Amino acid sequence: KNEVEQSPQNLTAQEGEFITINCSYSVGISALHWLQQHPGGGIVSLFMLSSGKKKHGRLIATINIQEKHSSLHITASHPRDSAVYICAAPRDTGNQFYFGTGTSLTVIP
Amino acid sequence: NAGVMQNPRHLVRRRGQEARLRCSPMKGHSHVYWYRQLPEEGLKFMVYLQKENIIDESGMPKERFSAEFPKEGPSILRIQQVVRGDSAAYFCASSPRQGSISGNTIYFGEGSWLTVV
Numbered sequence: 001k002n003e004v005e006q007s008p009q010n011l012t013a014q015e016g017e018f019i020t021i022n023c024s025y026s027v028g029i030s031a032l033h034w035l036q037q038h039p040g041g042g043i044v045s046l047f048m049l050s051s052g053k054k055k056h057g058r059l060i061a062t063i064n065i066q067e068k069h070s071s072l073h074i075t076a077s078h079p080r081d082s083a084v085y086i087c088a089a090p091r092d093t094g095n096q097f098y099f100g101t102g103t104s105l106t107v108i109p
Numbered sequence: 110n111a112g113v114m115q116n117p118r119h120l121v122r123r124r125g126q127e128a129r130l131r132c133s134p135m136k137g138h139s140h141v142y143w144y145r146q147l148p149e150e151g152l153k154f155m156v157y158l159q160k161e162n163i164i165d166e167s168g169m170p171k172e173r174f175s176a177e178f179p180k181e182g183p184s185i186l187r188i189q190q191v192v193r194g195d196s197a198a199y200f201c202a203s204s205p206r207q208g209s210i211s212g213n214t215i216y217f218g219e220g221s222w223l224t225v226v
Contacts, residue, residue, distance in 0.1 A: 041219065043219075043220065045215060045216060096168065102151060
């Protein structure tokens with residue numbers, strides 16, 4: 001069993017839909033990262049959060065440390081949101097991450 | 110302020126050749142991490158370096174792979190005698206301080222795609 005599990009693995013949405021990607025982890029962490037990997041492959045760090053909620057534009061990330069669960073929401077989705085979204089939990093040393101396998105999102109116009 | 114710079118973006122090597130991937134961290138960052146992403150798989154940690162020191166190489170294959178981060182210049186991930194299974198995307202990341210326990214954001218480069226033919 002992976003330390004970090006994401007769902008769904010693949011997601012297709014119509015433009016404008018509200019999207020939720022879930023991440024559950026089994027390790028004790030103090031923070032969790034959400035990453036975005038676009039076609040062509042570059043990785044961008046979207047959020048690093050340790051409690052509550054963070055918002056950046058149409059992206060919202062929430063985390064519940066007690067339940068070991070985080071969600072990434074995209075409001076009013078757009079085709080340019082099409083990417084792979086990865087959640088990552090730092091290992092206890094902080095040097096490494098446990099990575100989820102990613103959620104491949106396709107937003108159709 | 111340039112981000113994490115990796116080069117080359119794409120590299121093709123024949124089996125048995127050497128591959129060298131370079132990573133220049135963000136300005137002011139002295140901690141560098143290398144990750145590998147095999148086709149259809151997630152990111153996997155390889156090595157964590159500070160200037161002139163390898164701090165954690167627990168994710169590095171035991172043979173043919175080495176990494177360095179000299180006092181001057183970029184970090185280098187070196188793969189000797191490449192095999193087809195080394196074909197992957199190699200990502201570098203940097204942070205100003207160790208890891209992310211204290212909440213440091215880690216910045217990723219755009220990756221280097223190695224193809225072994």
